Amino acid sequence: xxxxxxxxxxxxxxxxxxxxxxxxxxxxxxxxxxxxxxxxxxxxxxxxxxxxxxxxxxxxxxxxxxxxxxxxxxxxxxxxxxxxxxxxxxxxxxxxxxxxxxxxxxxxxxxxxxxxxxxxxxxxxxxxxxxxxxxxxxxxxxxxxxxxxxxxxxxxxxxxxxxxxxxxxxxxxxxxxxxxxxxxxxxxxxxxxxxxxxxxxxxxxxxxxxxxxxxxxxxxxxxxxxxxxxxxxxxxxxxxxxxxxxxxxxxxxxxxxxxxxxxxxxxxxxxxxxxxxxxxxxxxxxxxxxxxxxxxxxxxxxxxxxxxxxxxxxxxxxxxx
Amino acid sequence: xxxxxxxxxxxxxxxxxxxxxxxxxxxxxxxxxxxxxxxxxxxxxxxxxxxxxxxxxxxxxxxxxxxxxxxxxxxxxxxxxxxxxxxxxxxxxxxxxxxxxxxxxxxxxxxxxxxxxxxxxxxxxxxxxxxxxxxxxxxxxxxxxxxxxxxxxxxxxxxxxxxxxxxxxxxxxxxxxxxxxxxxxxxxxxxxxxxxxxxxxxxxxxxxxxxxxxxxxxxxxxxxxxxxxxxxxxxxxxxxxxxxxxxxxxxxxxxxxxxxxxxxxxxxxxxxxxxxxxxxxxxxxxxxxxxxxxxxxxxxxxxxxxxxxxxxxxxxxxxxxxxxxxxxxxxxxxxxxxxxxxxxxxxxxxxxxxxxxxxxxxxxxxxxxxxxxxxxxxxxxxxx
Numbered sequence: 217x218x219x220x221x222x223x224x225x226x227x228x229x230x231x232x233x234x235x236x237x238x239x240x241x242x243x244x245x246x247x248x249x250x251x252x253x254x255x256x257x258x259x260x261x262x263x264x265x266x267x268x269x270x271x272x273x274x275x276x277x278x279x280x281x282x283x284x285x286x287x288x289x290x291x292x293x294x295x296x297x298x299x300x301x302x303x304x305x306x307x308x309x310x311x312x313x314x315x316x317x318x319x320x321x322x323x324x325x326x327x328x329x330x331x332x333x334x335x336x337x338x339x340x341x342x343x344x345x346x347x348x349x350x351x352x353x354x355x356x357x358x359x360x361x362x363x364x365x366x367x368x369x370x371x372x373x374x375x376x377x378x379x380x381x382x383x384x385x386x387x388x389x390x391x392x393x394x395x396x397x398x399x400x401x402x403x404x405x406x407x408x409x410x411x412x413x414x415x416x417x418x419x420x421x422x423x424x425x426x427x428x429x430x431x432x433x434x435x436x437x438x439x440x441x442x443x444x445x446x447x448x449x450x451x452x453x454x455x456x457x458x459x460x461x462x463x464x465x466x467x468x469x470x471x472x473x474x475x476x477x478x479x480x481x482x483x484x485x486x487x488x489x490x491x492x493x494x495x496x497x498x499x500x501x502x503x504x505x506x507x508x509x510x511x512x513x514x515x516x517x518x519x520x521x522x523x524x525x526x527x528x529x530x531x532x533x534x535x536x537x
Numbered sequence: 538x539x540x541x542x543x544x545x546x547x548x549x550x551x552x553x554x555x556x557x558x559x560x561x562x563x564x565x566x567x568x569x570x571x572x573x574x575x576x577x578x579x580x581x582x583x584x585x586x587x588x589x590x591x592x593x594x595x596x597x598x599x600x601x602x603x604x605x606x607x608x609x610x611x612x613x614x615x616x617x618x619x620x621x622x623x624x625x626x627x628x629x630x631x632x633x634x635x636x637x638x639x640x641x642x643x644x645x646x647x648x649x650x651x652x653x654x655x656x657x658x659x660x661x662x663x664x665x666x667x668x669x670x671x672x673x674x675x676x677x678x679x680x681x682x683x684x685x686x687x688x689x690x691x692x693x694x695x696x697x698x699x700x701x702x703x704x705x706x707x708x709x710x711x712x713x714x715x716x717x718x719x720x721x722x723x724x725x726x727x728x729x730x731x732x733x734x735x736x737x738x739x740x741x742x743x744x745x746x747x748x749x750x751x752x753x754x755x756x757x758x759x760x761x762x763x764x765x766x767x768x769x770x771x772x773x774x775x776x777x778x779x780x781x782x783x784x785x786x787x788x789x790x791x792x793x794x795x796x797x798x799x800x801x802x803x804x805x806x807x808x809x810x811x812x813x814x815x816x817x818x819x820x821x822x823x824x825x826x827x828x829x830x831x832x833x834x835x836x837x838x839x840x841x842x843x844x845x846x847x848x849x850x851x852x853x854x855x856x857x858x859x860x861x862x863x864x865x866x867x868x869x870x871x872x873x874x875x876x877x878x879x880x881x882x883x884x885x886x887x888x889x890x891x892x893x894x895x896x897x898x899x900x901x902x903x904x905x906x907x908x909x910x911x912x913x914x915x916x917x918x919x920x921x
Contacts, residue, residue, distance in 0.1 A: 348637040348645045364648070438666060438867075461584060462619065462659070463628035469582035471667050472698075478669055479699035 229265050233257060263313040271374025271391060273505065273522030276515050278388040278403070279422040279531060282379060285415055290381050296328040303412040308335075316340075317372055321402055323409060331382050335409060337375040337402075345369050375402060377410050378528075386419060387531060394515070422535070425511035428486030430537030435491075436468050436477065442533065443468065445506075447489040449480065455487070456480075464492060464504065487511045493533065495526040505530070551664050552577040553611055565604050569596040573604060577613070580667035580867060586619075586657050605660045614660040621657075624649035665867035671744035671772065672702040673864075674732065678753025678778065685847030689750065692856045697865075704735055704747070708758075718818050725761035732762065732769050746797070748772040748864050753809070753843065756781050757820055763790055774799045775860055777846045780813040781828075782821030783882040788832035798871065799833040800863045802855075804841035814885055815893045827879025834863065837877030 226244045230237045233256060236247050251257035289295050300309050311325040317340025318324075325336040350365030373391040380386065388406055392399045410419070428447060435443045443466035446459035458477050460467045468474045489509045495502060505520040507530065516534070518527065552574075553561065561570055572594045576583050585593070591601040608614055620634035621627065625642035634654040638645050646653050673693050675686045690703040708724055736745035749771050751759045756779040763769055774796055790796040803824055804810075810824035824843075827835045836859065838845070846855050863874055 346638050346643055346645045346648075348647065351645075364645070436669070461589070465582070465584075469663075469666055470584075471579035471581045474581070474666070474669070475698045 229257075229261075233261065267313060267524070269521070269523050270372075271376065271389070272524050272527050273518045273520050275389050275391045276394060276399070276517050277390075277527075277531070278515060279424075279535070280386040280388070280419040281422060282381075282384045282386050282414070283418050283420070284381070284384065285418055290331070290333075293328045296333065299413055300326055303409075305409070305412070317370065321373075321375065321398075321405060326413075331380070333377075333379040333381070333413070335377040335406075335413070337406065339373045339375070341371050341373060343369050343371060375406060377406055379414070385535065387528075389527075394517070421514045423511075424509050424514045424516065425486050427516075427534050427537070428489045428509050428511060429482075431491060431509075431534060432477075432486060432489060434537045435466070436474060442491055442493040445490045445492060448487045449484045450487045451484050456484075459490075463506075466492075485511065493530050495520075495522055496529050550611075550613055551580075551662065553608065553613060557611055561604070561607055565607065566596065566600060569594040569600060569604055573608065577662060580664055580870075582664070582666075583662040585660050588657070590660075609660055614662050617659050617661065619657045619659050620654045622646065622649065623651050623653075623655055629654055665869050667865050667867060668773075670697075670701060670748045670864045672704065672735075672739055672747050674704050674706055674735070674747040674749045674771075676706045676728065676749065676751040676755030676759055678755050685844075685852060688847070688849075688852060689856070692853065692861075696856075696861055702739065706731060706755075721757070721761065721818065722765075725758045725765060728758050729762040729766040729769055732771070733766075736770070744772070746770050746772040748774070750775045750777070750860065751779075752776075752846070753778045753780060753824075754817070756824070757817065760785055761819070763795055767793065767795065770795050772797045773864055775802060775863060776800065776824070777802045778804060778807060778810060778843045779824040780810055780817060780820040781823045782814075782819070782884070783823045783826045783829050783879065784821070784884075785823065785828060786830050787828060788830050791832055798863075798868060799828075800860070800871075800874065801828055801833050801835050802846065802859065803827060803835065803837045803877070804843060804845055805837055805839045806841060806845075807843040809843045815890050816897065818890075818894075821884065822882065826882045827877075829879055829882060831879075834871050834874055835877060835879050836874055 226248075227237050230244065230247060230251075233251065235251050235256060238244055238247055248257060284290065289299055297306075297309055300306055305323065305326060308323050308326045310327060313325070316322075316324070316338060318338055319340060321337050321339040323335070324338045325334070327334045327336075344366035347365045347367045350367070351363060352365075353360060353362050355361070374389075375391065376387075376389040378387050378389070388403065388410075390399065390402055390406070392402045407419075431442060432444050432447050434440050444458070445463060445465060445467070446457060447467075448455055448457040458467045458473060460469070468477070486509075488511065491507050491509065492504050493507060495505045503520070505518060505522055505526070508517040508519065509515075510517070516531075518530070522530075558570075558574060569590070573590075585601075585605060587598055587602040587605060590596070590605060591598045594601065596604075605614065609616055618631065620629040620631060622629055622639040622641060622644065623646070624639060624644040627639070627641040629639070629641075633640055634646075634656070637647070639649075639654075675689055677686055686705040690705060693701050693703045706728065708727065732747065736747065739745055749759060751774070756776045759774070760781045763771070776799065779801055787796065787799045791798070801823060803826075805825065807825050810822045813820040814822065827833070827837070846852060859874055863871065
């Protein structure tokens with residue numbers, strides 16, 4: 217599970233504990249095992265770190281505004297526990313971090329800290345990854361065959377629902393691919409559980425078309441911590457797309473294209489956008505991360521592994537525009 | 538294709554010099570070269586591969602590459618390679634392209650077309666992006682309704698590839714009233730209210746701050762409005778024939794965020810600016826002397842008089858070569874517009890302008906009194 221996380225994050229864990237790092241995943245493994253043997257890395261360390269990095273980034277996000285109907289029910293943990301109990305979910309309340317790989321999507325924890333509610337699901341899965349180092353050729357009955365190797369990899373998808381009571385905002389975070397038949401059922405399962413806790417009709421999905429417009433407009437000027445690589449805009453029966461050739465480029469840097477964009481009337485709607493954000497270094501390894509926004513299903517996709525703090529920092533920036 | 542050649546890049550050089558363009562023209566076909574020349578005139582990023590340049594210009598691939606290499610050799614373009622997976626067409630970092638498997642689609646590169654990632658040489662000129670004026674406010678001087686404003690409005694509207702709103706602020710002809718402080722204060726307040734109203738109306742979907750082009754008394758009213766109402770914010774300011782005092786502190790307004798940048802376009806042969814302090818309270822000869830605290834782009838035109846900026850072809854040239862550049866280029870390029878330096882200045886002793894104004898007022902009163910007496914005498918004669 218640890219080795220399934222990105223190298224950047226494993227190095228961050230080792231660095232934070234003052235442990236030797238190395239340069240390859242084999243080095244990380246060796247140093248980690250040494251640290252476990254000597255007690256320099258404990259189970260509590262792993263749990264806290266996994267909570268922070270596992271299942272953050274490389275995911276689809278749906279953002280909601282929350283209309284609080286019963287204020288006192290969210291005042292403190294004991295009040296929330298009563299709601300969890302009433303919903304019949306007490307066995308998940310404050311559950312210790314799950315290390316399981318359930319075959320089906322399973323609710324594994326409900327937590328309430330600092331006026332923030334978190335509901336967590338896990339699901340194990342297997343996938344095949346290409347490993348060219350094991351390819352070989354063989355002659356069989358006079359014919360030459362090339363055998364291409366794939367290695368089976370066990371993974372764990374994490375699904376979370378986070379509610380920030382003070383900010384009245386919530387997010388549904390899913391790692392199930394959008395192209396998979398399982399994505400929609402997973403989201404519906406999540407929202408069914410959430411409604412049993414929050415009540416029906418308390419969540420209103422945030423309009424991603426407005427996010428696209430706000431972000432794209434803001435990044436036209438110098439100084440924004442994010443930029444648009446590609447944005448597609450639709451009118452009644454036609455569309456236009458603004459984009460940079462380079463994947464890390466910003467179309468706004470090209471004067472002729474920026475001028476065209478400025479001429480675009482406000483009645484044209486943002487439909488999709490690929491943007492680059494600077495994930496803050498104080499919340500994790502500082503880096504540029506890519507996000508894709510889809511207005512049709514009000515979805516944001518983050519294409520890089522990040523930490524919890526970085527994901528929320530990015531969402532906060534998006535909402536502020 | 539070998540590894541990308543690392544050219545010594547001079548980040549201050551945004552485009553070849555005129556001589557360098559001539560040399561390039563002797564070796565390369567004009568259409569493609571002229572296309573590149575026009576592209577490099579813009580601020581911001583200019584980036585081509587040989588293929589994209591050939592597509593854009595219709596030139597042969599070999600010609601395109603030769604032109605781009607020639608400009609790169611001048612230190613204008615930096616070179617880098619762009620990699621992509623031939624299975625999913627996603628872009629790759631160089632370190633990813635050196636691996637065996639695409640991190641995006643999971644395919645082995647050797648299983649894809651070409652059996653390895655594709656590689657494209659990219660020529661880039663990176664520069665600070667230009668600025669996009671939101672809307673423009675034009676404020677004329679006294680004793681004129683400012684017919685030049687119509688021409689200026691047309692220039693603003695047709696310079697950009699989009700509609701740039703221009704508001705011509707008219708406050709009527711102000712003759713004797715300019716010497717009265719209370720009248721000045723009223724006009725400044727009205728200007729302040731107008732800016733506030735228009736900014737609110739336009740700012741819902743745009744940058745609410747106007748860029749301002751002000752002339753003569755208009756400069757004084759603008760300065761008063763900004764000083765007296767800290768809520769007013771403007772973008773870039775162009776002053777022509779300015780009668781603000783040379784010790785007017787633009788730096789303070791810039792630090793407060795009320796003003797973004799200022800161009801003081803001075804006229805060496807301006808006869809009216811030097812006498813403004815004698816007649817108009819609170820004024821000074823900044824339109825000939827410049828501003829002393831600094832923080833302002835100073836440009837002195839040796840052959841210009843008070844209204845030379847606004848004559849027909851001259852205004853078109855001034856707008857294209859100076860004012861539009863000041864409004865739309867990045868601040869790092871403002872020094873290119875400087876010409877000359879502000880000159881030392883000391884205000885006149887207060888008694889002198891006071892005496893002049895009292896004399897003027899006395900003359901006005903005498904004229905009015907004479908007129909009244911004539912009227913009364915004439916009326917009496919008529920009755921008798």
